[in-house]
Amino acid sequence: MTYDFDLFVIGAGSGGIATARRAAEYGAKVGIAEFDRLGGTCVNRGCVPKKLMVYASHFADIFAESQGYGWSPVASSLNWEKMITAVNNEVTRLNGIYQRMLDNSQVELFPAYAKLIDAHTIAVGEDRQVTADKILIAVGGQPVKPNIVGIEHALTSDDVFNLKAQPQRIVILGAGYIGSEFACILNGLGTEVTQIIRGDMILRGFDDDLRSEIQQAMINHGIRIVNHTEQVAIEKDAEGVKVTVRQAGQEAETVVADAVSLAALGRLPNTKNLGLENTKVQMRENGAIIVDEYSLTAEENIYAVGDCTNKINLTPVAINEGRAFADTVFGGKSRTMSYENIPTAIFTYPEAATVGLTEAEARKKYGDDAIKIYRSRFRPMYYTLAGKDEKTMMKLVVDQNTDQVLGAHMVGNHAAEIIQGVAIAVKMGATKADFDATVGIHPSSAEEFVTMR
Template sequence: MTYDFDLFVIGAGSGGIATARRAAEYGAKVGIAEFDRLGGTCVNRGCVPKKLMVYASHFPELFSDAEGYGWSAVQSSLDWEKMITTVNNEVNRLNGIYQRMLDNSKVEVLEGYGKFVDAHTIVVGERQVTADKVLIAVGGQPTKPNILGIEHAITSDDMFHLKQQPQRIVILGGGYIGSEFACIMNGLGTEVTQITRSDMILRGFDDDLRNEIQQGMTNHGIKILNKVQLIAIEKDAEGIKLTVRKDEETEETIVVDAVSLAALGRKPNTQNLGLENTKVKLHDGAIVVDKYSCTEEENIYAVGDCTKTINLTPVAINEGRAFADTVFGGKSRTMSYENVPTAIFTTPEAATVGLTEAEAREKYGDAVKIYRSRFRPMYYTLAGKEEKTMMKLVVDQNTDKVLGAHMVGTNAAEIIQGIAIAIKMGATKANFDATVGIHPSSAEEFVTMR
């Protein structure tokens, strides 16, 4: 049978675009559907604009630190509208780059929602196309719990379009998105309260890392309420009132002037895709795939946040390229989910790769040995601040293999990226010890721990 496309991609986020371009390099005729701006969550509503706001939030501390080095005091104020406009202009610039990349790769872009008519037929707006292979890369979206008045809370998608800076904000949720925005807004001068049901923020990360970040955030002035349940949200003339329950008997009301941010998780964007017209299976709303990203329908594949794999942009990109290499390039390979590094752009920053201490002890028991260092980096000595950096190695004593590395502190992401290569290659603690440290640097602590 002759098809309109060799590959048709539904969703032009990072994973979808990377896959489309890689398949096109192999000579495939490729089409891609997108109803929104190119680049998906990462470029438009996530990694890129959020990291730019992280940078903006750090300047007040830098101004203050400079005084310890002999610079005169800086009196500066934030122009919120200018910052938001500049951030979104950069996003628009990236949208244009993605369009040019797809044009140069001769990938045809169809504007609109893609929906299956059958396994090989997709309708996009008024147009119907056929394809030999179809890739679903529709990503995810923020969730809102069924709480009274939840319509008065915004999501992370809305943070980049606030017209005015809120003076007080409540962050609902203790995951990395909520924690990052809590630090961003605090750094920009907003009074921040963060609410989480857990006993500590960042569930799922190493406990030492979680404790260090929460303590650091508290030291920077963020009010974190743990073990708190949100009961209701109400909007009135005073602003937004949030009623929370600390225990079975005690309720408290928190008032903010304009905004509460619901950062309570994300869910796969798998609604209204017409999957019922295919054999594609879902589990908890996510598309079920095998190690080759193939669904129950042999010609339909899925990558990224719409599946149950690790929800990170580089993972989606790697999954998509592995699919394209295998199906169109004749180079069979799969995505490895072992030792995937990740960062948390809080203040203080954190990054991690490999097993947490709890995961390692569950798997290796008493063979696990922990190496830990906590110190004040040289940068803060003249600034007169007690900012701390924490580094941690998780080691299997039976093999001397480093199972995990965790860091909280300045430039954690940049440092752990290099450490991740060593751990991916199976480095031992002896390999770390045999490496000469760069002095003076914080990173050298990873090769001097005893």
């Protein structure tokens, strides 16, 4: 049978675009549909604008710290509208780059919503249908709005990039990395921040030492963290947005926010209204598409990558999954995505990054007696003249039976940049002896990873 396309991609986020271009390099005729801006969550509502705001949030501290090095005091204030406009202009520029990348790869873009009619037919918009031999679903995820009284008065994490004015007070619901990052960003920009979490600590799933280090630093920087909450309700009145919260064993209290409350309680696969019921594609209860190691669904010609499969929801993972699919199906180079030792960063203040197993995961997998922990906590040289008591924490999780480094974790300045290099060693199976035999770069914080005893 003849099809309009060898591959049709639904969703032009980072994973979808990377896959489309890689398949096109192998000579495939590729189409891609996207009803929103190109680049998906990462470019438009995630990694890129968030990181730019992280940079913006650091300048007040830099101005103050410079005085310890002899610079005169700086009197400066944030122009929120200028900052947000600059951030969104950069996003628009990147949208244009993605368009040119697709054009240069001769991938046909359909700026419309796509829906599956059957396993080979896609409705694109209201008045067109196309057919494809292979179909890739790369529609990403969307923020969760939980069943909380008054949730309609809360913004999602996506919405903060469109605020016309800076909130003077904000309540953040959620303990994950998105909520924690925005708490630090807005705090650094001068907003009074209250973060409401259900558990004892933020960042569930990360190493406990990393979690406690970040949480205490956030508190030290003026963020109020309300933990062990059992009930939350939101209402809006003339004063702004009122969040009523009750901690375990305590009376309820009301926190007043400045006209906005940011909900950051995770994301779910964006798989509704895709027409998946017209195919054999199977999903989990949360809407995640079930795929095998080759990203293949239960339908023999339909694949899925990225956040819509809800494996590890990181942009580089979606890109790698997509390229592995294209290499296998169109390039004749069979390969799968490895999910072991994937590094990740948390752009809180202080920043954190991690690769490999947490201490708890290592002890569960190998047993307590097999695990040895190397940990270092110190004040970086940068803060000595600045007169600040900021700390950096580094940690290695080691299997004593093999001497292999199973995990590396860091909290402190430039953690992401440092862990990226460490991740190569961990991925290759480096031992603690390999780390010890590596000459450190002095003076640097990074050298601590090769000098810990």
